[in-house]
Amino acid sequence: METAALRRGYVYVTLAAALFAVNASVSKVVLEAGVEPATLAALRSTGAALGLGVILLAVAPRRLRVTLRELPALALLGVAGAAMVQWLYFVAIQRIPIGIALLLEFTAPVFVALYVRVVRRQDVRRRTWLAIGVALGGLAMVAQVWTDTGLDPIGVVAGLGAAASVATYFLVGSHTAAARDTGSLTFYMFFFGALFWTVTQPWWTVDLSMLASSAPLLGTLDAYSVPAWAGVVWIVVLGTLAPYALNLAALGRISPTAVGVVGMSEPVGAGLVAWAWLGQALTAIQVAGGLIVLVGIALVQRAAAPAPVSAKAGRIRGKMGPEVDDRGQEEQPLESTQQGRHEAPARASGGVRERAAPPAGGARDDAGVGPG
Numbered sequence: 517m518e519t520a521a522l523r524r525g526y527v528y529v530t531l532a533a534a535l536f537a538v539n540a541s542v543s544k545v546v547l548e549a550g551v552e553p554a555t556l557a558a559l560r561s562t563g564a565a566l567g568l569g570v571i572l573l574a575v576a577p578r579r580l581r582v583t584l585r586e587l588p589a590l591a592l593l594g595v596a597g598a599a600m601v602q603w604l605y606f607v608a609i610q611r612i613p614i615g616i617a618l619l620l621e622f623t624a625p626v627f628v629a630l631y632v633r634v635v636r637r638q639d640v641r642r643r644t645w646l647a648i649g650v651a652l653g654g655l656a657m658v659a660q661v662w663t664d665t666g667l668d669p670i671g672v673v674a675g676l677g678a679a680a681s682v683a684t685y686f687l688v689g690s691h692t693a694a695a696r697d698t699g700s701l702t703f704y705m706f707f708f709g710a711l712f713w714t715v716t717q718p719w720w721t722v723d724l725s726m727l728a729s730s731a732p733l734l735g736t737l738d739a740y741s742v743p744a745w746a747g748v749v750w751i752v753v754l755g756t757l758a759p760y761a762l763n764l765a766a767l768g769r770i771s772p773t774a775v776g777v778v779g780m781s782e783p784v785g786a787g788l789v790a791w792a793w794l795g796q797a798l799t800a801i802q803v804a805g806g807l808i809v810l811v812g813i814a815l816v817q818r819a820a821a822p823a824p825v826s827a828k829a830g831r832i833r834g835k836m837g838p839e840v841d842d843r844g845q846e847e848q849p850l851e852s853t854q855q856g857r858h859e860a861p862a863r864a865s866g867g868v869r870e871r872a873a874p875p876a877g878g879a880r881d882d883a884g885v886g887p888g
Contacts, residue, residue, distance in 0.1 A: 525769030529778045532759035532766070537785030539755030540614045541793050543606060546747040549731035553606035555722055556748070558713035561598045563752030565706035568760075572703055579700040589692045593701075594708020597685030602709070604678035611671030613796045615787025616658055619809050620675030622783055625816040626651055627683035644816055651812025657805025658798075698764060735794040780810055 546556060572579055582590070601621075608617035626648050633640045659667060685705075692701060727745040732738055766775050783806065790796040798806070 521769045525766045526774070526778065528762040528766035529770070529775050532762035533779055533782050533785060535754055535759040535762070536779075536782050537789050539751060539759075540609060540618065540786040541789050542747055542750050542755060544609055544614065544790070544794060545731050545734055545742075546744055546751065547606060547610045548734060549729055549744040549747070550726040551744060551748070553610060554603055554713070554717060555724075556606050556751070557599060557602040558710065558717065558719075558722075559748050560602055560751055560756060561594075561706050561709035561713060563748070564598075564756045564760075565703060565710045567752065567757045568699070568703040568706060572699060576699070579697055580703070582700075582704065586692065586695070589688055590701075590704040591708045591711075593685060593688045593692060594705045594710075595712050596681045596688065597705045598709025599712040600681040601678050601685065604674045604681060607674035608671050608678060611668035612675065613787070613798065614790040614794070615783055615796070615798060615806060616667070616802070617671065617675045617678075618783035618786050619655070619658055619806050620672065621678040621682060622780070622813055623651060623655065623676070623809070624679045624682035624686060625813055627680050628686050629816065631683065631687065647812050647815030649812075650815060651809050654805045654808030654810075654812055657808065658802050659805075660799070660801060698767070702760060733793075737793065777814070780814060783810065 543556065547553065551559075569580075605617065605621060608620065629640050629644055629648060632638050659672070689701070696704075727743070727748065729744050730741045731744040731747055732741045763775060763779075787796075787798065787806070791798075
């Protein structure tokens with residue numbers, strides 16, 4: 517029975533990764549049809565919030581209860597993890613190949629490690645710095661920095677900006693996940709993401725007429741077209757709600773670490789779909805560099821591998837238990853979340869040795885991140 521549950525868990529997370537991979541090319545089709553990245557990000561956040569809200573109201577309305585103290589952190593999570601990540605991601609895939617855009621975004625654990633070392637002044641393991649060096653070397657190969665590959669600089673900056681936003685999501689999410697279940701946390705992330713776009717670009721000022729236009733499917737399917745709104749529906753339902761539900765179902769059967777590791781296949785899958793569908797081919801050096809980037813990211817996450825925790829705690833929150841450093845001393849836990857961004861990211865920590873920073877202005881430093 518346990519083996520069957522594990523098998524179903526891996527099937528669910530693999531299907532989620534496949535849907536996310538296809539969703540990247542679908543998003544490219546919608547963007548090329550004339551839908552602006554900010555508009556598409558707003559539509560995705562709003563649609564996901566409505567869908568998750570209806571589901572939670574139907575099956576577990578009590579999960580939607582929220583306290584005033586939680587709101588600032590949830591709002592920041594929504595702006596960083598939903599609004600900014602998705603907008604910058606859409607800008608990136610509009611301008612550079614999908615596989616490269618996702619590789620840039622997947623460097624978020626590197627930003628987390630740098631933040632912890634530079635801002636929080638905590639020690640970072642030597643093997644983490646080595647892993648960061650591997651990832652950056654792979655990125656240099658992907659970008660082929662020794663020659664002009666024609667990569668759009670705005671697209672590259674947007675991809676790195678998406679990574680920084682995902683890192684912010686990791687850091688804030690590690691604080692808020694301790695008191696809230698994954699489903700409601702994801703709902704509020706999308707809700708505040710949608711609210712952000714409603715304030716910054718009110719719906720009555722957005723031209724939605726392009727949703728009725730015809731969107732050519734591009735590449736090998738260029739002879740066919742669909743209404744742009746159909747692509748948006750795909751992005752919300754099959755590119756967001758379905759894979760999130762599959763990942764949640766998988767977390768009930770396999771560990772968050774396993775879900776994160778399988779999710780690491782997303783840039784590879786998205787790149788293969790973009791190659792077969794859109795004709796976005798990468799050079800052999802770029803492919804090798806992409807694999808090196810994934811190895812580096814995996815090493816960063818492995819450096820923060822948690823000690824065994826109870827099955828229930830691992831499934832629900834993915835908390836990182838106490839770790840032992842190279843000297844055999846127990847370290848403080850650093851929590852992590854699995855859900856969020858435009859797609860479910862993996863583990864957040866980045867191999868940090870917890871050490872109390874000097875308190876600022878007499879305030880106690882409890883290693884927490886974000887308000888509330």
